[in-house]
Amino acid sequence: MKKTGFGFYFFLALFIFIVMFPFIWVFLTSIKPVGEIFSSFNWFTSNPTLESYESAITSRPLFKYMLNSFIVASVTTLIALTFASFTSYAVTRLPIRFKGTILGLILASSMFPQIAIISPIFNFVSDFGLRNSYLGLVIPYITISLPLSIWILSTFFQKIPKELEESAKLDGATPFQTFRKIIFPLATPGIFTTAILTFIGAWNEYLFALTINTEDSMRTIPVGISMYQSQYAVPWGDITAATVIVTIPIVVLVLIFQRRIVSGLTSGSVKE
Amino acid sequence: MKRRFSLNEKQLGYAMVLPSLILIAVIILWPIASSFYNSLFDYRLNDPAHSQKMxxxxxxxxxxxxxxxxxxxxxxxxxxxxxxxxxxxxxxxxxxxxxxxxxxxxxxxxxxxxxxxxxxxxxxxxxxxxxxxxxxxxxxxxxxxxxxxxxxxxxxxxxxxxxxxxxxxxxxxxxxxxxxxxxxxESNFVGLANYWKYLQDSRMWKSLSNTLIFTIVSVGVELIIGLMVALLINRSFKGRGLIRASILVPWAIPTAVSAMMWSYLYDGQSGIVAHFFEQIGLISDSSVLLSTAGGAMFSVILADIWKTMPYMALLILAGLQTIPDSMYEAAQVDGANKWQQFWKITLPMIKGSILVALLFRTLDAFRVFDLIYVLTGGGPANGTESISIYAYKTLFSQQNFGEGSVLSVMVFIFVAIISIIFIKFIGSDLFAGRVKK
Known part of the structure; x- marks a missing residue:
């Protein structure tokens, strides 16, 4: 075991400070009176105020942005995970041919640059009158989340012991019953982990959201927040307050699920 | 008992794979193909004479x-x-x-x-x-x-x-x-003329070199810092959960949100980071960061490193944790020093993890859009314009779907080349844990 001395903790603290500094500073700015933001670099204000928060939620529909992001990300996750769990199960555990080709295609799909498909997707969504709707974003988001979730999920399915299926077969279960009653429940932790990553991915998407939903009331968080900038004056008070508000749900999500997130991110990057 | 219709394992397998494959074909492969097809036309949405492909x-x-x-x-x-x-x-x-x-x-x-x-x-x-x-x-x-x-x-x-x-x-x-x-x-089919046009377009070459500089520098620095951080925290200590959470938060927040945060920190008047850099003499004036091409490129890269280095560190850390302690003990018995241990044991053992992390990071960095678009808009004077941003502007600001498609097809081709090179190096390890070999 390597020893953990003072020097180690010093570097650790320094590292955490650097990583967290933008958040700390943004938070401290958000509670300053607006005048102070532009006049001083003091860490703490002597007159903390919530006026920037009030302004942030009244000048733009911030909570509507969050609701939109939440709906789009949830629906995307649900659809992607449904298809992905079928596909990963079949690819990892059923005797089908061309497994390597199928996985290769899926990996390749997860590498496609979004910019390469955006104009046909834009035409497609416009032709069906889906611009400024939730479905108009869910469809392109599937392009990102489906390959990704198949890729992550298949490692979780692969880890479940083969013997379980054998005994289910002996008990007379049909292949689909085996999947639904035996394997799927066992894979739930993995599916949940994948769902968190898919959700975060869809929540954070910018390019499609910017192009397809141009109506303010249908914007998602990433696009909505970039709209606080205006040509003439930059309302740093509003921006920092809005940033704090939209970061809180992510911080809570990360704090609760950090172990799962790490296991999802690293799945498949190491041989086990 | 009634015998219900049921699929055998093989049939079920194909039935389960099919929906995803159809989806992928319809919303990924078909759009790629039509981007390529569009790039062969003088196809402009805002010009009635060219708004159809003829x-x-x-x-x-x-x-x-x-x-x-x-x-x-x-x-x-x-x-x-x-x-x-x-x-x-x-x-x-x-x-x-x-x-x-x-x-x-x-x-x-x-x-x-x-x-x-x-x-x-x-x-x-x-x-x-x-x-x-x-x-x-x-x-x-x-x-x-x-x-x-x-x-x-x-x-x-x-x-x-x-x-x-x-x-x-x-x-x-x-x-x-x-x-x-x-x-x-008249037919607006122009064949490869749009491609030819971009090969002679200095703004395209500039955006390509911006993209390459951004990709190489940010991924390179992330790799080095990520490796150092992973080596540092690969031990048991109090507060591991805290450090894990603190490095996950930058990764988890939307890039557009982090870009907004950094645009505040870099601001020439009230930005603390710009102010700090000026104080320590790194830059002559706090406005340099976002108003000069070099300063803006530096700013964009720094913000990217801050956001994605944790991801790199996590993947490398996962690799480090698979190395058994017994290997280091054996090396110590043989008299190898720390430096030799790093080169002979650690690095070869985590090569796979590093390559996978590099593959995904390089692709992400090459496609960079939202960070730069929100932070600098590609400016000043196209100084930080990446090829994806150039493509986006051509497609949606100029509504030129023919020429814009050329740029997006080019991003696609570069991404394909990068992937092929990496996959050659990584080989079948990429599929490890998914299909049995």
Whole structure:
């Protein structure tokens, strides 16, 4: 075991400070009176105020942005995970041919640059009158989340012991019953982990959201927040307050699920 | 007991794979193919003469019929301003009518023309493309367009000799001829001409080099810092959960949000990071960061490193944790020092993890869009414009789907090349834990 001395903790603290500094500073700015933001670099204000928060939620529909992001990300996750769990199960555990080709295609799909498909997707969504709707974003988001979730999920399915299926077969279960009653429940932790990553991915998407939903009331968080900038004056008070508000749900999500997130991110990057 | 229909394992397998494959084909492969197809046309959404992809010469019957009706009426009802003018107008009218009759001499065209006229008369748009667009012969189109062009010139000359109401009326007839001209669409298939254009476009080369600089520098620095951080925290200590959470938060927040945060920190007047860099003498003035090309590129790269280095560190840490302690113990017995242990044990053992992390990070960095778009908008003076941003601006600000598609196809090709190179290095390890070998 390597020893953990003072020097180690010093570097650790320094590292955490650097990583967290933008958040700390943004938070401290958000509670300053607006005048102070532009006049001083003091860490703490002597007159903390919530006026920037009030302004942030009244000048733009911030909570509507969050609701939109939440709906789009949830629906995307649900659809992607449904298809992905079928596909990963079949690819990892059923005797089908061309497994390597199928996985290769899926990996390749997860590498496609979004910019390469955006104009046909834009035409497609416009032709069906889906611009400024939730479905108009869910469809392109599937392009990102489906390959990704198949890729992550298949490692979780692969880890479940083969013997379980054998005994289910002996008990007379049909292949689909085996999947639904035996394997799927066992894979739930993995599916949940994948769902968190898919959700975060869809929540954070910018390019499609910017192009397809141009109506303010249908914007998602990433696009909505970039709209606080205006040509003439930059309302740093509003921006920092809005940033704090939209970061809180992510911080809570990360704090609760950090172990799962790490296991999802690293799945498949190491041989086990 | 009733025996229900059930699939055997193989059938179930294909049935389970199929929906995803269909989805991928429809919303990924087909759009890629159509991006490529679009890139072969002079295809512009904001220009009615180029808003459709036409492989052959075509007439837009809706616009043609609508305009012909008004042109015909204007030419018949025009005031006789002078005998000369009158004579010219009659001649033009005769020629146009002759060509028009020639067009309608085809029974199919004439039937469709009547249908379209009916729809127009009831003020509805023609939605059926089969009805709206009709292929016509190249020679006929050239002849007709030439006639319309010459007629316009002639009328413009006449206009110069007239004034007042008369000039206005003739001018309006001339512009009606022009709209009629525009409803005859020559093929806008240009083959690889758009590609050729971009190969000679300095802004494309600039955006490509910006993208490469951004990718190489940020991924390189992330790798080094990520490796150091992973080595540092690969041990048991108090507060592991805290450090894990603190490095996950930058990764988890939307890139656009982090870009907004950094644009505040870099701001020339109230940005603390800009102020700090000025204080320590790194930059001459706090406004340098976002107002000069070099400063902006540095800023964008720093923000990217801050956001994605944790991801790199996590993947490398996962690799480090698979190395058994016994290997280091054995090396110590053999008298290898820490440095040798790092090169001979650690690095070879985590090579796979590093390559996978590098693959995904390199692809992400090469496609960079939101960070730069929100932080600098590609500026100043295109100094940080990545190729994805250039493609986006061409596609959606200029509405030029033909040329914009060239740029997006180029991003696709580069991404494919990068992936192939990495996958050659990583080999079948990429599929480890998914399919049995």
């Amino acid at each position: 492989l052959s010469t075509t007439i837009d019957l809706e616009r043609y019929a609508d305009n012909y009706y008004y042109l015909d009426r204007s030419l018949s009802e025009v005031e006789p301003y002078s005998p000369d003018v009158q004579e010219d107008l009659t001649e033009i009218h005769g020629k146009v009518t002759a060509q028009h009759d020639n067009l309608l001499s085809d029974t199919e065209v004439s039937e469709k023309y009547d249908q379209v006229n009916e729809i127009i008369a009831s003020y509805r748009p023609v939605t059926d493309d089969d009805l709206k667009y009709i292929k016509i012969k190249d020679e006929f189109a050239t002849e007709y367009k030439q006639l319309l062009g010459n007629a316009q010139e002639e009328l413009n000359e006449i206009t110069a000799t007239l004034d007042g109401e008369a000039a206005e009326e003739i001018l309006s007839i001339s512009s009606q001829l022009d709209t009629l001209d525009q409803s005859i669409l």
